[in-house]
Amino acid sequence: MTRVFNFSAGPAVLPEPVLRKAAEEMLDWHGSGMSVMEMSHRGKEFISIHAEAEALLRELLAIPASYKVLFVQGGAIGENAIVPMNLLRGKSGADYINTGEWSKKSIKEAKKYCSVNVAASSEANGFTSIPPRAEWKLDPDAAYVHICSNETIGGVQYHWTPDVGDVPLVADMSSDILSRPIDVSKYGLIYGGAQKNIGPAGLTIVIVREDLIGKALAITPSAFDYAQQAANDSMLNTPPTYGIYIAGLVFNWIKAQGGLAAMEAHNRTKAALLYDYLDSTAFYSNPIAKADRSLMNVPFKLKDAALDDAFLKGAQARGMLQLKGHRSVGGMRASIYNAMPIEGVRALVAYMKEFEAQNG
Numbered sequence: 562m563t564r565v566f567n568f569s570a571g572p573a574v575l576p577e578p579v580l581r582k583a584a585e586e587m588l589d590w591h592g593s594g595m596s597v598m599e600m601s602h603r604g605k606e607f608i609s610i611h612a613e614a615e616a617l618l619r620e621l622l623a624i625p626a627s628y629k630v631l632f633v634q635g636g637a638i639g640e641n642a643i644v645p646m647n648l649l650r651g652k653s654g655a656d657y658i659n660t661g662e663w664s665k666k667s668i669k670e671a672k673k674y675c676s677v678n679v680a681a682s683s684e685a686n687g688f689t690s691i692p693p694r695a696e697w698k699l700d701p702d703a704a705y706v707h708i709c710s711n712e713t714i715g716g717v718q719y720h721w722t723p724d725v726g727d728v729p730l731v732a733d734m735s736s737d738i739l740s741r742p743i744d745v746s747k748y749g750l751i752y753g754g755a756q757k758n759i760g761p762a763g764l765t766i767v768i769v770r771e772d773l774i775g776k777a778l779a780i781t782p783s784a785f786d787y788a789q790q791a792a793n794d795s796m797l798n799t800p801p802t803y804g805i806y807i808a809g810l811v812f813n814w815i816k817a818q819g820g821l822a823a824m825e826a827h828n829r830t831k832a833a834l835l836y837d838y839l840d841s842t843a844f845y846s847n848p849i850a851k852a853d854r855s856l857m858n859v860p861f862k863l864k865d866a867a868l869d870d871a872f873l874k875g876a877q878a879r880g881m882l883q884l885k886g887h888r889s890v891g892g893m894r895a896s897i898y899n900a901m902p903i904e905g906v907r908a909l910v911a912y913m914k915e916f917e918a919q920n921g
């Protein structure tokens with residue numbers, strides 16, 4: 562068996578101990594005589610798996626008791642519609658901060674449900690920074706302020722939590738949730754698909770302040786009504802059971818590593834290895850303002866794009882996969898989520914040096 566270093570942006574690398582445990586438990590989970598995939602979501606075995614996953618997530622993020630945790634379907638793109646349907650609460654508009662491709666998708670979808678005020682945008686500089694808070698033109702009557710905490714494609718990330726006063730702050734954290742400690746009480750709602758930093762695709766996590774739910778638009782499908790899902794412990798419809806099980810194993814793994822502070826230290830060390838090298842040579846470049854660089858997704862370009870294919874081929878031959886950049890940006894992108902071991906980043910930097918020496 563050979564495991565590669567998988568730099569995919571998502572679905573992405575998972576911790577090897579989690580995959581081993583899932584393999585061990587595949588045919589017979591804890592003496593139940595069946596796989597988690599085969600269990601009733603209403604049986605006591607799965608209910609215990611679900612409850613443990615939620616308890617661990619609450620512990621890792623120190624989620625206050627006044628927040629609901631939902632394990633649902635629909636993905637972050639689904640949430641782009643589900644958020645306005647649930648959070649408008651009689652208001653007609655919401656503020657959005659535009660920091661890249663994922664923000665743009667959120668804005669486009671929200672426009673179907675409300676008027677969108679783009680309160681700040683870094684589009685003019687090619688999405689290479691996060692607009693400073695002082696430049697945001699917020700509407701005091703907005704239903705909420707939406708940000709994307711980490712732009713998975715562009716590689717920009719907030720390293721501060723915006724203060725937006727009494728208006729609820731909503732964050733798409735698909736690609737950096739659990740990568741570092743956060744103060745959940747500063748947010749009204751946090752959502753994310755699991756397939757970047759948590760587990761398999763198909764599971765969506767929503768953390769929402771209780772007082773914000775219960776006023777969904779009448780057209781909201783029941784399965785996407787936070788209040789109905791909260792009242793049913795995320796079991797209004799069949800939840801993504803296997804995804805919840807794997808997420809629980811990942812939460813346990815994070816806890817065993819020392820929790821989110823340890824994750825952040827590990828992620829900072831990995832990212833520094835890569836950025837320090839990128840900054841030390843003119844052969845490669847990363848366009849993002851240093852203060853706003855993502856610790857999770859590191860896009861970079863070779864000096865000569867004609868070398869891209871050779872670079873990717875050489876990486877593949879050394880067991881490093883999925884380094885091709887997003888089609889909208891070009892170049893390369895190394896996604897280095899929680900589960901990417903430091904050895905993977907060391908191997909990548911060593912290969913980049915070797916490639917530069919041969920082609921520079």
Ligand SMILES: *Cc1c(COP(=O)(O)O)cnc(C)c1O
Nearest residue numbers: 636637638639663713735736754
């Ligand atoms: C991947 C990603 C999405 C899309 O998630 P889906 O699960 O495909 O709906 C949305 N936002 C961000 C920040 C992402 O990284």
